[in-house]
Every structure is written in structure tokens, then in C-alpha cells.
Amino acid sequence: MESIYITALLVGLLGGVHCLGMCGGIVGGLTFSVDAKVQLSWWRMFSYQLFYNLGRISSYMVVGAIFGALGMVLVSIQSVVPFQQILQLIAGLFMIALGLYLGGWWFLINRVEAVGQLIWQRLAPFAERFAQVRNYRQAWLYGLLWGWLPCGLVYSMLIMAMTAGGAIEGAALMLAFGLGTLPNLLLMGSFAFYFTRWSRNPKVKSVAGSSVVILGCWQIYLAVNLTA
Template identity: 45%
Template sequence: MTDYSYTAAFIVGLMGAGHCMGMCGGIVGAFSQQLPKVQRGSLLAHRLQFLLAYNLGRISSYGIAGALVGGSASMLGLLFDIDTYLLVLRLIAAIMMIITGLYIAQIWAGVVQIERLGQWIWRFLSPIANKLLPIQTPFKASIAGLIWGWLPCGLVYSTLTWAVASNSAQNGALIMLCFGLGTLPALLSAGLAADLLNRWVRSKWVKWLSGAALVAFGCHTLYIGFSQLN
């Protein structure tokens, strides 16, 4: 399932642009307007420097989360029948992949309800994140991204189930890094006020095809899992 997970994680990040814009786009846009003033000729490069630093921190937080859950699953596997344990994890991950595909295709938004699971984490981190504003240095932007990467997000939590099923800290981190790289174009375009990419990923047919691909990945994984039960 791992190869599919890398591809699927990137698709979720890329095609979840609308959700990402809603969750993080306002934050990116707000601190983009608060950056230190520079000459107009170097404005684009200056802003890009801060946005890359912010997103590096944000994507790093996804990788850390993936490593934590993947590594934890690996250690828990020592306490259970490893074959049965991995099979259950893969079936859960397959179901979450199908649910995420339905969300991307705009058929069912049930995955968003998962965001409630992370509200208690954000209540602790939110005051710390607010103290970093205004963002005045790239280093400060990267720290802000590292903190805001833990913002409750149904797509992140759904992808984390695949990191858990990878049963490996390394694979879990790579799955989440692929997801983070997928979100990068949308959030960079949010900060740079470029909407061409956003119009493309919000296309009904692009969303439907991407969602169908995720559902197909999930169904294939379910098929393999149930075949192993027999």
C-alpha cells in the first residue's frame, strides 16, 4: 500500500486546495500583508522568501506527525499478532482513503468532522502561535509554520491514518511530506495572490477525477486486505 499512499497523499494535498485555503489561506494572507516593507522591485522575492520559510515549517510538522504515528504503530505491533495488526490498520486506512476521495470529489464531506479530534491540541498551541505575529523574519515564519501545521484539519488526520498503516516512522514521515508538498502550490499562490492554480484545482472535473482515483486506490487496498483474510 505504501506506493499508493505516497501518490494518494500528494493528490489529497493538491486537490484539497479549497480546504487548505479555508484553513490556512487566511493566515498566510494576513502575515503576507504584515511583512517588513521593501522596495517594490524586490517585493516578490522578499515575500516568496517568507512564504517558503512558513511552508517549510508547516510541512515539517506534517513529517514529524507522520513519523510519530508511524513509529508508534511499529512499536505497538510488537505487542500484537503483527499480521492481523497490519491488516486491520490497512483496512482502516483504505476506508479513510475512500472517504477522503468522496470529499475531494465533493460527494460527501464527512471527513471534515474528524477535525473535532484536534481541537484540544489547537487550544494549547493557538496562544503561542498568536504571539509570533507580526512575522518579521524568515526564521520566525518557519516557527509559525511549524506551529500552525498542527491546526486541526480533516485531510491531515485522514492522511495520518495511512502513515499509521505504514507501520514505520520513515514511511509515515514520507507519506505526510508528500501530502505537505501537495498543499504547497495552493498556499504559495495564496500568499502571492496568484489564482490560476486555484481555479484549476477547483474545477469540477479535476476534483471528480482526483476523488475517483483516491476511491479506486482505497477499493484496491480493501480488496487486497479482504483477500488476505481468506
């Protein structure tokens, strides 16, 4: 079972090319939304970026707990092993689609993100209220809302959270995923221009996409051999 958390962490790291491309503008905006004195202090700026991201990861954990609990309920009302296999197979297939998206080869995930836009449209007005950050609490709250931004990367992990075994396990899986995304987005806050160019490099996207496809195939292999 520990392998599922390692996979989530690796997907977060490898999916950084998507995070930088999709959230780069948000991170850059957050960098300039704080007081000018904070912007002049590398350490204080880093601490604000950290609170933004902790808020984002908190949202992931809440939704992960919900999906983990949902998966546990669905498994409990069905024949346990076959249904768990189905969920894990879906998670693996979704991860393969994600890898193809990251590599720039197939864009089915875009349609999934479009569905999430319906939720974000309702949350966007609240996010605007925290656009001017004055303290760490506001930074965390902004990050909490930011975590609901439509993202195929997050959605693929939520499918996997359903296979984790329960609410706590689902939250832990999303924590592992969130920690995987953390290095890229923290660095993005300090070196926005360089990392945006890096994330758009075709070779970088190809390596990241191929790696996630391999992880998806591994999940399918584990699902097929679940009863072995």
C-alpha cells in the first residue's frame, strides 16, 4: 500500500511541468500581491509562498478524504476485490491519459478540466477578496481557494484516492501528491520567468509525460494482479 503514496508523490513531482504552465500566472500574481517590503525580503516572500501552497494542499487533503471515504463505501457495498480492481484500473487509465497530456500528445484531460470550471466560476469571486494579501492567514485562505482551480492532474489523483482505502488514506495520498508539487511551485514564486520557460521545453514535457504513463501502466499491473 505504501507504493500508492510514492506514486502520488512522483506524479506531483513529474506533473510540475503542468503546474508551472497552469499555475505560473497565479504564483506570479501572488508574488506581487503582498506588501512591497515583503517582496524585498527573500525569506519573507518564501514564507508567504509556503502558506499559499499549504492552503492549496489543505484543499487537496479535504477532497482526498471525501473521495477516499466514497471509495470505501462503494467497495463495501460490492464484492470487495473486483470493485477495487475496477477503481484501480480506472485510476491507471486516467494516469496514462494524464501522461499523454503532459507530453503534449493527447488532450482528453482538457475536457475533464472544463467540467471543473463550473465549480471554479462560483469560487472565483471569493478568491478575488483575498487578492491583496496582508498576512499569513490571508495567504493560507487564498491557497485554500486556489486548491479548487480546475486541474486534470488533481482529478487523476482523486480517482486514485478512491482506491486508497478510506478517508484518512485518501487525505494522506493527496498530501503526498501535494508535497510532490511543492518544490516546483515554491521555486516558481522566486524564479518565475526561468521555470516557465523550462516547463514549456518539449523534451522536459516528453520525459515527464512518458514517466507518468509508465506509472499509470504500473497501477494497471497492480490492479490486474490484485488477487494474485
